[in-house]
Amino acid sequence: MKYDLIVFGGGTSGVAAAYIASKNGLRTLLVEKTDTLGGAITQGLVIPSMKTDTQNINTDFFNDLMIYADKYSSRHKYIDGNEAWFNPELLKIVLDDMLNSVNCNVLFNSQPISINYNDNTCIFETNINHKLLSIYVETNYIVDATAEGEIFKLLNCNFQKNSETFQTPTLRFMMSGVNITKFADWLEKFDQDRNVTTIDRASSQIHLSTAYTWDTNKAWALRPIFQRGVCDEVLEYEDTAYFQVFTIPSMPETLAFNCPRVILDDEDNILDPFVYSRALFQARKRIFRLANFCKKYFTGFENSFISHIADTFGIRESNRVKCKYTVTKDDIINPKKFDNIAFAGDYPIDIHSNKNNKDKLEFVKKTYFVPIEALISEKYDNLYAVGRIISSEFEAQAALRTQMSCFSMGEAAAKDIYNKLTSQDKKQ
Numbered sequence: 001m002k003y004d005l006i007v008f009g010g011g012t013s014g015v016a017a018a019y020i021a022s023k024n025g026l027r028t029l030l031v032e033k034t035d036t037l038g039g040a041i042t043q044g045l046v047i048p049s050m051k052t053d054t055q056n057i058n059t060d061f062f063n064d065l066m067i068y069a070d071k072y073s074s075r076h077k078y079i080d081g082n083e084a085w086f087n088p089e090l091l092k093i094v095l096d097d098m099l100n101s102v103n104c105n106v107l108f109n110s111q112p113i114s115i116n117y118n119d120n121t122c123i124f125e126t127n128i129n130h131k132l133l134s135i136y137v138e139t140n141y142i143v144d145a146t147a148e149g150e151i152f153k154l155l156n157c158n159f160q161k162n163s164e165t166f167q168t169p170t171l172r173f174m175m176s177g178v179n180i181t182k183f184a185d186w187l188e189k190f191d192q193d194r195n196v197t198t199i200d201r202a203s204s205q206i207h208l209s210t211a212y213t214w215d216t217n218k219a220w221a222l223r224p225i226f227q228r229g230v231c232d233e234v235l236e237y238e239d240t241a242y243f244q245v246f247t248i249p250s251m252p253e254t255l256a257f258n259c260p261r262v263i264l265d266d267e268d269n270i271l272d273p274f275v276y277s278r279a280l281f282q283a284r285k286r287i288f289r290l291a292n293f294c295k296k297y298f299t300g301f302e303n304s305f306i307s308h309i310a311d312t313f314g315i316r317e318s319n320r321v322k323c324k325y326t327v328t329k330d331d332i333i334n335p336k337k338f339d340n341i342a343f344a345g346d347y348p349i350d351i352h353s354n355k356n357n358k359d360k361l362e363f364v365k366k367t368y369f370v371p372i373e374a375l376i377s378e379k380y381d382n383l384y385a386v387g388r389i390i391s392s393e394f395e396a397q398a399a400l401r402t403q404m405s406c407f408s409m410g411e412a413a414a415k416d417i418y419n420k421l422t423s424q425d426k427k428q
């Protein structure tokens with residue numbers, strides 16, 4: 001089997017890379033460890049995609065995604081202009097359809113065990129249905145979209161030095177049986193100053209979002225209720241670190257929760273499998289308490305229940321790879337122009353901390369740009385890295401990790417590979 005490129009990881013950035021490469025006629029193989037596409041969005045229940053610069057570059061994948069998502073009624077355009085409020089379950093079907101429509105070869109339940117990288121040839125073994133199977137594939141290019149740099153690890157490539165603390169992980173969940181109309185009516189009266197609560201009654205399904213954090217620098221309307229929850233021992237204080245809910249298109253009685261945060265000790269490294277596993281135990285206990293809290297104190301939750309706990313942990317930041325260019329915090333704050341821009345953005349530096357009053361949301365004044373060299377390995381010219389592993393400093397990654405940027409990174413890598421392959425063909 002010979003491919004133009006193999007994309008490892010069928011998540012946020014990987015599906016964009018594989019779709020755009022296939023759409024441009026490249027022979028593409030997408031290798032995904034689990035049984036679904038979408039990564040953090042579908043397996044991690046991470047919705048909605050945050051808006052970034054409307055002038056962004058490389059948005060063909062996003063534009064097609066909007067069309068396919070509409071076909072399955074799986075997105076909502078929110079009142080703040082955000083077009084990408086997704087339904088994570090339906091998105092699994094949307095992404096299958098998109099990848100099939102461009103004849104991309106997809107291997108689920110597969111992951112590379114070894115890679116021989118020799119004369120632009122990649123040979124890997126894969127584990128399908130728990131049976132070790134060796135698949136020998138030749139490829140001209142590889143894209144690492146595994147969110148942890150698994151291919152960079154196998155090829156002994158360099159990583160950025162880890163920062164002293166990681167961003168806090170979150171295990172997301174959903175509650176169903178919620179009477180959204182009652183909840184919206186109650187919330188509208190309760191949160192009079194409307195500092196974080198928004199309610200969109202324009203379409204047939206009510207959409208809303210609200211939030212609370214334990215930070216004292218904001219006048220959160222929900223604070224007295226959370227305080228009561230702690231006082232009544234329904235919640236532990238750390239459960240109140242961060243609370244955010246969103247409605248979901250085509251799920252009229254369900255809410256998606258961007259919480260609970262896992263509170264790790266400073267010396268705990270989430271990349272340590274023991275820390276990771278302990279953190280999951282902690283997160284699921286917090287979900288149970290938060291769900292009981294919602295039932296007890298929020299109008300509209302009387303008949304609610306936990307309907308879904310994310311299949312994968314929400315890791316915001318861990319390994320960052322080293323490419324020909326490393327995006328710095330200064331590139332985000334004082335944007336530079338580059339010859340070959342992969343994508344642009346204006347999403348702020350968004351750091352979730354494990355301590356109260358230590359979160360950071362640093363807005364940027366201008367659109368920033370990221371060069372294609374930030375996606376190409378410093379060691380191999382035909383190895384690309386896309387997604388939250390982007391070659392960047394800790395604070396730059398905190399701005400670049402959102403889904404819209406990940407889509408554009410995947411697309412930029414695919415187009416760069418296409419340009420290189422077609423210019424080689426012309427030379428021959």
Ligand SMILES: Cc1cc2nc3c(=O)[nH]c(=O)nc-3n(C[C@H](O)[C@H](O)[C@H](O)COP(=O)(O)OP(=O)(O)OC[C@H]3O[C@@H](n4cnc5c(N)ncnc54)[C@H](O)[C@@H]3O)c2cc1C
Binds near residue numbers: 051
């Ligand atoms: C809790 C949380 C909340 C967030 N909130 C938002 C938000 O509201 N809006 C927003 O825009 N962004 C948000 N983000 C950020 C954003 O969702 C992620 O940074 C982004 O989706 C990561 O994309 P990715 O392509 O790097 O990885 P992923 O989407 O995680 O994809 C990685 C894929 O690689 C696969 N994989 C892993 N290892 C292998 C292997 N060895 N072989 C084959 N496949 C492999 C995985 O199964 C997965 O499918 C949030 C992130 C978190 C964690």
